[in-house]
Amino acid sequence: MNPSYASTGRPAEPKIERSLTLHLRGDWGSANLHRVCGWIAQELADRCGPHTRIATWNSRGFSDAVRAVGRGEVQVALATPTAFAAAALDGRGVYADEFFPELRALGVVPQRDRLVVAVHKDLGVTTFAELRQSKPALRLATSVHDGVNHVGLAAHELLTRAGVDVVGWGGELLEDERPFESLDHATEGRANAIVHEAIMLPAWQEIGRQFNFLEVEDDVLESLHDDFGWPAAVVDDEYFPGRAAFKSLDFSDFLVCTRADLAEDVAYAIAWVLGETRHIIEGQYRHLAPERSPITYPLDPVTMGRTTIPLHPGAARYYDALPTA
Known part of the structure; x- marks a missing residue:
C-alpha cells in the first residue's frame, strides 16, 4: 500500500519520532494568522517527538513574512493575500531587490476577501x-x-x-x-x-x-x-x-509558506494538519455566517492545495493522496 494512504482511504496520519524545534510567523498577535499558527503548532506537536517546541513570532503577515521564510529566519510563515507572494519567486514589485525562487507552499487557509x-x-x-x-x-x-x-x-x-x-x-x-x-x-x-x-x-x-x-x-x-x-x-x-x-x-486566502529545504516529513505533516484537522479551526468561526467569517468555512482540502506558488513536495504528497470525488 502507498505509505501516503491509510486503511480509511484518507491520507495517512503523520508520526515523526524525533523532536522538532520550529519557528512560525503569524500576525500582530491577536488576529487570524496567529490563530492558524496556534492550530498548526498544537496538532503538529501532538504528532512529533516529546520534546518538540514550536514558537510563533509576531509578524505583519505581508511581504515581511515572505522575506522571513525566504531568508531562513523562520521555517513557516503565513502571508495574505496568497496571490501577492508569487512575485517573490521571480523578483517583481517589492521583491525586485531580493527574491526567493525556493519559496514553497504548504497550503492555503481560505478567506474570501x-x-x-x-x-x-x-x-x-x-x-x-x-x-x-x-x-x-x-x-x-x-x-x-x-x-x-x-x-x-x-x-x-x-x-x-x-x-x-x-x-x-x-x-x-x-x-x-x-x-x-x-x-x-x-x-x-x-x-x-x-x-x-x-x-x-x-x-x-x-x-x-x-x-x-x-x-x-x-x-x-x-x-x-x-x-x-x-x-x-x-x-x-x-x-x-x-x-x-x-x-x-x-485579496483572498492565507498562504502557509516555507522553503524547499524544509524536511519532507514535516511539510507532509503540516499539510495533513491543515486538511485533516480542519474542524478545529472551523469550530472557532462557526458562530459567524461563512460569507462574513474571516475564515471561509467549510474548508475543502483539495482547494487548500491549490496555491499560487509551487507546493513543497512533502505537502504535494498529502494533497495528491486525497481521494477523488
Missing part, C-alpha cells in the same frame, strides 16, 4: 471616471505604503493606475497598519474615502450605508494582473447594503 474603494455619498461620486472629473479633496483612510503592508501597496498601485492623486487634489492620506483604525476613520467621520480589505468585518456594513463603492476599471485590474499577478474578483450583489455586484481586486 476583496480590496475595495469607497467614497462618501456626499461627494456625489459613483465611478472612477466621476472621481477623476470632480477631483475632490479626499481624506482617504488606508494602510501604510512602506513596501511591506500589502494593503498600502495595493491601494497605492490601484489609485495611481486609476489616475487618483489624493495629495495633488488637496486631500490627505490617513495611514495606519491594521484595518480597524481605517474603518474607525470612515465610520467616525474623519475620512470621506477608504481603500481597504477585511470586508467581512461588521463595520463595513455601517460604511455601506454612507459610502458608494467604486468598481475598479478593467484596464487597471488587467495591468495589476499583468505586472504582479494580482487577480481580480467580484463582490457579490448586496454584500454591501444596496450595492449591486462589482469588480475589484481579489
Whole structure:
C-alpha cells in the first residue's frame, strides 16, 4: 500500500519520532494568522517527538513574512493575500531587490476577501471616471505604503493606475497598519474615502450605508494582473447594503509558506494538519455566517492545495493522496 494512504482511504496520519524545534510567523498577535499558527503548532506537536517546541513570532503577515521564510529566519510563515507572494519567486514589485525562487507552499487557509474603494455619498461620486472629473479633496483612510503592508501597496498601485492623486487634489492620506483604525476613520467621520480589505468585518456594513463603492476599471485590474499577478474578483450583489455586484481586486486566502529545504516529513505533516484537522479551526468561526467569517468555512482540502506558488513536495504528497470525488 502507498505509505501516503491509510486503511480509511484518507491520507495517512503523520508520526515523526524525533523532536522538532520550529519557528512560525503569524500576525500582530491577536488576529487570524496567529490563530492558524496556534492550530498548526498544537496538532503538529501532538504528532512529533516529546520534546518538540514550536514558537510563533509576531509578524505583519505581508511581504515581511515572505522575506522571513525566504531568508531562513523562520521555517513557516503565513502571508495574505496568497496571490501577492508569487512575485517573490521571480523578483517583481517589492521583491525586485531580493527574491526567493525556493519559496514553497504548504497550503492555503481560505478567506474570501476583496480590496475595495469607497467614497462618501456626499461627494456625489459613483465611478472612477466621476472621481477623476470632480477631483475632490479626499481624506482617504488606508494602510501604510512602506513596501511591506500589502494593503498600502495595493491601494497605492490601484489609485495611481486609476489616475487618483489624493495629495495633488488637496486631500490627505490617513495611514495606519491594521484595518480597524481605517474603518474607525470612515465610520467616525474623519475620512470621506477608504481603500481597504477585511470586508467581512461588521463595520463595513455601517460604511455601506454612507459610502458608494467604486468598481475598479478593467484596464487597471488587467495591468495589476499583468505586472504582479494580482487577480481580480467580484463582490457579490448586496454584500454591501444596496450595492449591486462589482469588480475589484481579489485579496483572498492565507498562504502557509516555507522553503524547499524544509524536511519532507514535516511539510507532509503540516499539510495533513491543515486538511485533516480542519474542524478545529472551523469550530472557532462557526458562530459567524461563512460569507462574513474571516475564515471561509467549510474548508475543502483539495482547494487548500491549490496555491499560487509551487507546493513543497512533502505537502504535494498529502494533497495528491486525497481521494477523488
